[in-house]
Amino acid sequence: MSSNTPPNQTLANPQAPRWWLWLVDRVAAIPAHAWAVMLVLLVMPLVADDFFLFQIFGWTFILGIVALSLMFLAGYGGMVSLIQMSVAGLAGYMVALFGDSGTTISLGLPWWFVVPLAMVIATLFGSLVGLLAVRTEGIYTIMITLAMASAFYYFTRQNYTIFNGYTGFNLVLPPDLFGVNWREPVPFYYLTLVAAGLCFLLVTYVSRAPFGLALQGVRDNPRRMAALGFNVTAHRVAAYAFASALASVGGILLVWQNAQIAPGTAGIHATFDILIIAVIGGLSRPSGPFLGAFLFVLLSTFAPDVLRAIGASGERYKMLIGGIFLFVVFVSPDGLLGLWERWKAHLTRDDMARGKGETRP
Amino acid sequence: MTTETIKSPAAATSSAGHALELRGVSKLFGALAALSDIDLAIRPGERRAVLGSNGAGKTTLFNCITGDFLPSTGGIRLFGEDVTRFPAQERIRRGLRRTYQISLLFNGLTVRDNVYLACRGVSRGRFSFLRSRADDSLMQAAEDLVAAVHLSDLIDTPVSVLAYGQQRQLEIALALAGAPRLILFDEPAAGLSPTERKDLVEILTGLPAHIGYVIIEHDMDVALRVAERVTMMHNGRIFKEGLPEEIENDPEVQALYLGDGHE
Numbered sequence A: 001m002s003s004n005t006p007p008n009q010t011l012a013n014p015q016a017p018r019w020w021l022w023l024v025d026r027v028a029a030i031p032a033h034a035w036a037v038m039l040v041l042l043v044m045p046l047v048a049d050d051f052f053l054f055q056i057f058g059w060t061f062i063l064g065i066v067a068l069s070l071m072f073l074a075g076y077g078g079m080v081s082l083i084q085m086s087v088a089g090l091a092g093y094m095v096a097l098f099g100d101s102g103t104t105i106s107l108g109l110p111w112w113f114v115v116p117l118a119m120v121i122a123t124l125f126g127s128l129v130g131l132l133a134v135r136t137e138g139i140y141t142i143m144i145t146l147a148m149a150s151a152f153y154y155f156t157r158q159n160y161t162i163f164n165g166y167t168g169f170n171l172v173l174p175p176d177l178f179g180v181n182w183r184e185p186v187p188f189y190y191l192t193l194v195a196a197g198l199c200f201l202l203v204t205y206v207s208r209a210p211f212g213l214a215l216q217g218v219r220d221n222p223r224r225m226a227a228l229g230f231n232v233t234a235h236r237v238a239a240y241a242f243a244s245a246l247a248s249v250g251g252i253l254l255v256w257q258n259a260q261i262a263p264g265t266a267g268i269h270a271t272f273d274i275l276i277i278a279v280i281g282g283l284s285r286p287s288g289p290f291l292g293a294f295l296f297v298l299l300s301t302f303a304p305d306v307l308r309a310i311g312a313s314g315e316r317y318k319m320l321i322g323g324i325f326l327f328v329v330f331v332s333p334d335g336l337l338g339l340w341e342r343w344k345a346h347l348t349r350d351d352m353a354r355g356k357g358e359t360r361p
Numbered sequence B: 001m002t003t004e005t006i007k008s009p010a011a012a013t014s015s016a017g018h019a020l021e022l023r024g025v026s027k028l029f030g031a032l033a034a035l036s037d038i039d040l041a042i043r044p045g046e047r048r049a050v051l052g053s054n055g056a057g058k059t060t061l062f063n064c065i066t067g068d069f070l071p072s073t074g075g076i077r078l079f080g081e082d083v084t085r086f087p088a089q090e091r092i093r094r095g096l097r098r099t100y101q102i103s104l105l106f107n108g109l110t111v112r113d114n115v116y117l118a119c120r121g122v123s124r125g126r127f128s129f130l131r132s133r134a135d136d137s138l139m140q141a142a143e144d145l146v147a148a149v150h151l152s153d154l155i156d157t158p159v160s161v162l163a164y165g166q167q168r169q170l171e172i173a174l175a176l177a178g179a180p181r182l183i184l185f186d187e188p189a190a191g192l193s194p195t196e197r198k199d200l201v202e203i204l205t206g207l208p209a210h211i212g213y214v215i216i217e218h219d220m221d222v223a224l225r226v227a228e229r230v231t232m233m234h235n236g237r238i239f240k241e242g243l244p245e246e247i248e249n250d251p252e253v254q255a256l257y258l259g260d261g262h263e
Ligand SMILES: Nc1ncnc2c1ncn2[C@@H]1O[C@H](COP(=O)(O)OP(=O)(O)O)[C@@H](O)[C@H]1O
Pocket: B029, B032, B034, B052, B053, B054, B055, B056, B057, B058, B059, B060, B061
């Protein structure tokens, strides 16, 4: 909070630049459990095997980033957009199309040009969808973005000049930057961890910046925001643009992880998976989507085995995921974040109860 | 009471004439004339009360002045400028503010952030993704306004958990942000406890002299304490206007308004 830094601190300490004071301020404000999570994630490669690093954590971070873009729109903007996975998919497709792949359509341009280009194209696409969607509310926003997500899916299946139709692109690999093979488990783990961490920090920061606060104001009361001099529509479209830029990061990492992309990558199932992840995790804070993604990845990876072990068909794992989704939403409206909050509140209540017990004669 | 927070605009009284002037304003909702041929003039810095029974057209009058509704006929001038066709935010930029009869707040945000948004709305950088030096001064202004409506102890509390009376006070803080010159208060005292009413009167009478206001108020005692002149409305028309004591002792008013006001 800016109020933590008295204005005369800069005067008392003329060498220290403002950004440094700001940074010190921010770092000091990080709570203990966040330090613990950071530490655990940093040393994870010492304990986890390759499968866990690449498949479980890598995938968690990627899906978490795409779900984070939905959390930003839904949690701060009150707009439930189902287009985020399509935006991510488009970014992945653009990397494959403009960069290298095993398909002759690919243009083979250098990665430092392709990656920003893919992000710009995907962001423009997401903003355009936003432009059409922001004049609707609630269920209609969901329907219009779902319609556009399906249109995108069918278009990628039928178009062979850009999206290479049903087969899509294979052999889409990350660049050999610094002589590292970024699809090796440990480098890929750190690549996705850093990307997820930056997206998380960015969303956290923007949520407290003028734009983020204004967006929350638009969510709570668009009429009053207009009466205070804000352009409500423009804020909503800008939120779509920002969220689409985030989703495109997830999409690029996803195509590198799979080394391929096809219509199903951003199909209707994937679209709903992102919604489920964001809702299971909780929409009130940026950590929710990552919690949701972790649970989702664990379930879709191990549920078939668990089901087979108890004698059921492994094919039914989607039902198990659906059941757990229902359970979490049923017991806590704010997903895993809500459960965590309730558990914390429970602890403090216990403490208070114990405190009272001691003072009682 | 921190009056310094409300900046004194250089040109507050430079335009000779009125802060607000309505000429022949009417508003029809289908066949219903919510307002008929309203003439009203408010001097800069004037404090005016509008009284009238439910459905008299008081809130509709405010909606026409702020630009929420377009009047069916007539013209509105704000600080000498014809704003009849201006959108709401253009009127806000000219120093007009309002509160709402039913609070319109940002329930998911804290008291501080609510007022901060109000300060931000009339300043630059509404789309900024970065916090800057200017934000600190806006945040400071927000904190001062929170203090002005006696909510400093609750500054980091989410609005959704505030008591009703506290939400009404916050409504007022949102209207005081920026550099207001004329504020429209829509029944700010309705539903308040006697202590909260006293607080409210203190806030209103403590406003800097260059800020004029129009207050809709059912409670005659409050209205008489905070207003220099009183306008009586009935069935969409202005029915009487004068000094508080004239209105209070007017037999017609007593028959028409105070009669059913004390039902
Ligand atoms: N948006 C609207 N649409 C239709 N009728 C309205 C609308 N707003 C107000 N009215 C009607 O106009 C009349 C005046 O209402 P209002 O201005 O709210 O009265 P007051 O604030 O004095 O109680 C009432 O009869 C009300 O039903």
